[in-house]
């Protein structure tokens with residue numbers, strides 16, 4: 384049975400992944416950590432929790448010893464819009480945090496899951512069906528940290544044999560914990576706007592295509608890649624994974640199938656629009672499908688039905 388530490392466990396992914404990991408591997412075998420403890424009581428109370436800054440190698444090492452950890456899900460990071468506002472902090476948390484985690488993993492022989500992103504691509508990347516192995520020249524601090532992170536993970540595997548594995552997530556959509564300062568946040572907020580007000584003001588242009596994924600598929604990817612037979616992994620890190628590509632107008636049209644009077648208007652945020660313009664419209668994920676059997680369950684129609692159903696139920700009761 385794996386003994387897991389999750390960093391950034393109270394964020395959008397961690398708050399759901401930690402609960403799933405506890406179901407799969409046992410409550411006491413999954414230690415949640417975060418730099419804060421003022422949100423997500425469910426994660427804090429459903430198993431062990433410790434305050435931890437991922438840049439604190441000594442604290443991380445101690446927790447790994449105490450809890451006999453063999454696998455780290457390293458989710459602590461600043462997302463694209465926040466890292467663009469605070470680039471020095473973005474570098475510090477995303478790179479120095481990852482370096483610390485990899486060093487501690489090397490010393491303690493832990494496996495590491497690390498999510499990269501569509502943000503690791505840049506304006507010179509092929510925009511449609513972006514292949515697994517493509518040019519990556521991102522123009523944002525977030526992208527710079529994601530490409531450097533991918534390379535660092537490859538390096539620790541080849542040089543030191545650390546079992547690093549990871550995926551490039553698209554924008555993630557969920558109904559539990561709000562996203563934390565990303566460019567793709569609109570695709571979550573739009574459902575809340577639809578259910579609460581019948582209206583949403585979008586900060587990206589209506590025809591901006593991006594890759595997206597529903598959280599249950601993102602969680603499945605995180606679990607499956609860490610359970611995959613290492614012999615079948617040729618890439619190991621930074622696998623493209625995708626399940627759908629759409630723009631705000633497409634999403635609004637699907638919402639109108641359930642809420643016919645739903646209206647969308649636009650108030651463009653130039654920073655996030657520039658980030659979105661520099662990212663692919665859609666990814667190609669053949670390597671993940673072949674090397675560890677990746678296959679998503681949700682498309683735009685099913686996700687919209689599920690999101691709206693869940694939010695309506697919550698509003699009603």
Ligand code: NAD
Nearest residue numbers: 391393394395396418436437459460498500552554555563
């Ligand atoms: P999030 O912002 O929702 O959560 C990040 C968590 O990290 C927060 O709970 C925060 O308190 C914590 N944190 C911040 N600084 C910390 C530090 N120094 N030490 C410890 N914890 C710290 O982010 P998320 O959406 O859950 O993303 C997790 C990972 O997945 C990130 O690497 C992100 O780049 C990647 N990713 C996310 C998406 C997405 O759409 N959510 C898409 C692609 C990749």
Ligand code: SER
Nearest residue numbers: 462463500565566567
């Ligand atoms: N959803 C993330 C962001 O917008 C992509 O990595 O920052």
